[in-house]
Amino acid sequence: MLIIGNHVSPYARKTLVALALKGVAHEIDPIVPFYGTGEFTRVSPLRRIPVLIDKDLVLNDSTVICEYLDEAYPEPPLMPKSPADRARARWLEEYADSRLGDLIIWRLFYRKVVAPRVFKVEPDAAALAEVTDRLLPEALDWIEAQAPADDFLFSHLCIADITYASFFRNALLAGWTIDPARWPRTAAWMRRVEAVPAFADSIRMEQVIVNVRGPQRAEAMRAAGANVSQRSYGGATPAASIMLDQS
Ligand SMILES: N[C@@H](CCC(=O)N[C@@H](CS)C(=O)NCC(=O)O)C(=O)O
Structure with missing residues (x-):
């Protein structure tokens, strides 16, 4: 299972904390969404993170992803009972x-x-x-x-x-x-x-991301315990943000 996104995005963090809580093994491609490639647009039509890719399943939107994780891996539950x-x-x-x-x-x-x-x-x-x-x-x-x-x-x-x-x-x-x-x-x-x-670990990873930029970031995250994917949906040049275009 792969999560595209990183711990500095609150939406991606939700999914990463959920995976950590449930103990589900996963890789992470910690891209900054604006740097997503054309391949990123193919899996994230709004060019947003997080994206979950689980074999043939591609999911967008943190709420949808967390609901999927809660159904596929029920323990511990992410929702109350009644x-x-x-x-x-x-x-x-x-x-x-x-x-x-x-x-x-x-x-x-x-x-x-x-x-x-x-x-x-x-x-x-x-x-x-x-x-x-x-x-x-x-x-x-x-x-x-x-x-x-x-x-x-x-x-x-x-x-x-x-x-x-x-x-x-x-x-x-x-x-x-x-x-x-x-x-x-x-x-x-x-x-x-x-x-x-699980949340404290996400803060530690957030700090690595905030403090280490450029090509060293993936290695620094690996050294801090993240399973960073070898292949990335991120490129070198930022594309215009849909959100910033709204101003
Ligand atoms: N409703 C989405 C929102 C995701 C979202 O807006 N993510 C931001 C990062 S915090 C993003 O990818 N922004 C890129 C952009 O606006 O171009 C979710 O819950 O996953």
Whole structure:
């Protein structure tokens, strides 16, 4: 099984943490999606990561991939048991994928971290401040009301917990952290998720990716324990991002 994507993408991280939790052997092709080749477009028509390739099966979208993994490898489960809890878990995951995806990935991380490096486009300070000072705090006020007082959202770690912690890693990488004085439950919940070994390992790999660029990255990831594939769907030149085209 191959995952195309890397631990710096919250969507790819969800799938990699799920695989680690379930102990499913896999290779990783840690491409940055903008550098995907024509072959990448063939397996990812929206040119997004993650992609799962399992023999003839090619899957896109982190939610779809994690649902597949949970059905194919049921232990430990990524979802709670009761229909009501399962529905709530799906909604909480969807809120994070959509709203935090918009705020943290598209409006903050892409503009502050990705665009300057990959596309040499500098961010607009007022637009960033609107996210960090108004929109994200508004979202956090809602999340704080959903956050568990202890443990995880349901009786065990599930995909919704992993999803929130994944997005807040990107907020951190873009310089924004959850203020524990204002959002104490969310801050403590995220610390608990980050301490789960499968998630803590993903943070270690994220740090390797952030700190080692270029051709040395794959070797550094291998040295840190990742099974990096020999063949890659990544090339040398970035193509325009569908997301950045939306500005
Ligand atoms: N709904 C998708 C979103 C995936 C996504 O947007 N991934 C980003 C990386 S964080 C990407 O590949 N972006 C490339 C681009 O926008 O061109 C999922 O859940 O997998």
